[in-house]
Amino acid sequence: MKTLLLAMLAALLMTNIAQAQATSVSDVLQSQRELIEKSSRRTIGPAIDAIAESGLPQMQGVLEAWQSKNMWQRKEDGSFFLGAKNEDGSYALTDFEDGAPAGDFDKKALKQLKPNSGVRAMIATALVKFQLSDPDPVKRMDALTSISRDPDAALLAPLRASIEGEADAAILARKTRLERLMTMAYDADASARVDAIGDMAGDLGVDFRATLNPILRATLSFTAQGSTPDANVAEYIEPGSATLSKVSAYDLLVEADLAAPIVTDDARDAALEANVEGGFIAGMPIAQLSTEAARNAAYDALVADGLVAPRVGEADIDATLAGYRFFNAFTEANAEVTTAARQALAKSENRVAVSQAADLGLDALSLASIYFLAAIGLAITFGVMGVINMAHGEFIMMGAYTGYVVQQFVPNHTLSIILAVPLAFAVTFAAGVLLERLVIRWLYHRPLETLLATFGVSIALQQLAKNIFGTQARPLTAPSWLDGAWVINDVVSISYIRIAIFVLALTFLGLFLFIMKQTRLGLETRAVTQNPRMAASMGINPDRVNMLTFGLGSGIAGIAGVAIGLFAKVTSEMGGDYIVQSFMTVVVGGVGNIWGTLAGAAMIGGFQKGVEWLNPSNTLAAQTYMIIFIIIFIQFRPRGIIALKGRAAGD
Template structure:
């Protein structure tokens, strides 16, 4: 048998090409799948991609992604398929496409990129999405379905319908139906509008928007009606969101002010260091987390009693050290406690740091609850809102149902009479002030989850707190709750059109004007207690 010399040389070349490939690579079905990708025409490449998808090979996702990202190359000499790990510089680190084994660096001149065009890119994206839809976890499938919205084209429509039939999860099915409907809308199917009715997804809205501007009057009409409906729903959502943020801000105000409602409202003591007591509570949380590294949740729970204690002790020190000497001189009390607040702030700056400290949010408090596609509630704010209500309820119980509460009310209404009935007024003063201060500490613990913990933390809340107490009516805990929540909501309602700072200014001006009209606040005290 004679072989023509030219043919012989070709054979030798072929051998040379094939030789470096190991025997296992030749057996690998992957090699057969990848080989057609290096085709002369894009149409043939498309077929090869289909084949890879149909093969169900576990590596196909990686290949398709690499192909989409321009990372799939073929070595010019060996014909080996490689993935480029990083295409910067002259020599690129590469890995074998079949085995994933790192092959060191190769000169980019030795590599041939498998290029694609736009049609293939679309096909690849769709194919990857369909691959994701076959994931095992429901949440991954939902995510994949959500990402498909607006990305469906004619080539994907058919496989998607198959996927929908096989899908168990109703939510995934609904999302895929919507994705298909968007595609049908794009090709002018009026009936598709009905499937998209009421969806809040931004891509659905975009599709409906472009349909509303289309030449087909029937389609445009249907689409704009659906859009109006969606707009209505969104408005409601936005309203609910504003309300939620408003209540959240309000709950912070209530927490900050409720301690003041005890010391200022009930006892009549102006404590300008109240903000610093809040700060102490926040720093207690930070210190607890330093003491219990790796357990932020436990530390947070423990800092609720700890923050209360620290702030209450500080409050007792302030009461004994300063306020008791200034009884009946409210303006002097104001100045002296302001001095205390300066000292406390500087103390924290000197002893800990002038910079903000980070307080970790435990896992069970981070994240959010999704109500629907347009509305999700952040968990930490929800917790703080609940915490504020619990603290308020607890305080109400103490004031209404305990011996201490009774004595406090007696002493504030008529000190001399209370004393002659055997109530130790000085002790009641201390306990009340400790209670109000401790609640400020609790506010600090909660605030550490929402804002930065720094020496100026308290300062930012003191004016707001006084405003809340005065607005609600001094000496009235319910007034404080209503005032705090409503001021929070008003602030959030004003914010979208006025901006955050202007909204705050407007609220302040509103309160200043309100106090002129009703100097005793929303819920003024009546009867003897008001004479205090």
């Protein structure tokens, strides 16, 4: 051991002397030649340090070449060069000092330096010091990424030194943040660590909380009653509490040789087997040891004879534990640091909780907008006209497939979506008019027959879609400007597609209100809905109004299909994923009321997201609980959240 220590001191002294005398790259490399040639992770550290701390600007290139296995040694004199293979199989060497060519050599005259993964990792750490101030911003950013992945106390000083001259605002912000995090973890000055923790208190970043967790890591320990623990105590724990059982506390004393081990049933039986003599154990026949009480008595007899250790009872455990205090002790010795870390983490967790609630609210709002968009057409055909259209989901599917077909001919995704929206409306409007003229018009005021007929139509439309497009999901690609998400902070974000759907839902809400309140079609629709005979006597054609109203609801479903297809799979069965929610949205909100549909979508979307948050691993449970909730809700509000009043309610 003494010899090894002297050797290490000698190597360190030689390294320092070599660095003091080094005037060129060659001097430094030759002074570390023996260590470089061996290239062992256990011994290479001084050589890498000598190269990195030499102060020579060329050393970054040396380390990069060495790391990438492009550093070669000329056998005749042991000199090191940057090597590149020529087309004829020879190797062109380049001097590290000035980049001048050093000639072409056969591979036999050279030795390639091939550092293993451990040595390359050490070189990468040393390279970070150079890369932090590299003129190339990409290399500076890569250095910061490397530090964040594998932080080291030795990198804190060069990181701080690189901040002052940083001109790139984004890199400067990342350097400053990383410096604060590393100060929290590695600075030798406790007050500096406390200040850094205070600066970032309440931060929502995962890296911030990950840096605090090791500071607040605690281990279970104990001390004798009446003595003061020589540790930074996080909390005292009473044996027998929810966090520390009596057996676990006692085992801790056993490991420290401060208490006798607990004799388990298996250990007792093994001791009995080891003391069998002529069919007897401690004078008791083996045949009589069939019960726990008998085996315990035999074991106690062996204890009396001094053959085995005595059993430890509950009273013994309580008496032993009474002499000690148990506590969790921070691995961080400085109490000021852990106190600051606790306060900062608590503040951060409070902000995280608020942000998670906001994120959940945005998710619920996004889902509600999707349900509202899917249900707004049904609010017309079912809520206003009273027609149970089970093929409504298939109109959504037709709209999505219309968008897919348009994109096959118009590769520009923005233009294709702009064209797909009116075209989807036209296709599904025509399909809705056709369905109303051929089927629905003969079944008004006959809800059961309407349900069965439209259910058959939905099956037929699904099969038609399978025959045309196949069973594989088809892509409906969103424009590039809808890629990504609006990131509010590290916890709260929402995709741009969801935002676009929310805006589209609000647009159709305004459009529907305008049509129903400000247009002749809306006036006639309301008149026919409330009293078709009176409307007919006033010159309104109820058949025409019903046809156009049903077509309008179907057309809106087609536009909803284009929007939904931007983030959901486009298949022949996709309508089935939304038909149930659409009906529930209309019924819960209040049949015949667009504001009720909006309220129903908000309630269903919020409830579903809430259940998914409580049970994130089971989305089927969310659907089940939602249906149960709606069944219970309807028992108390059979007409929905916003019920119609007056004559319309009676109808």
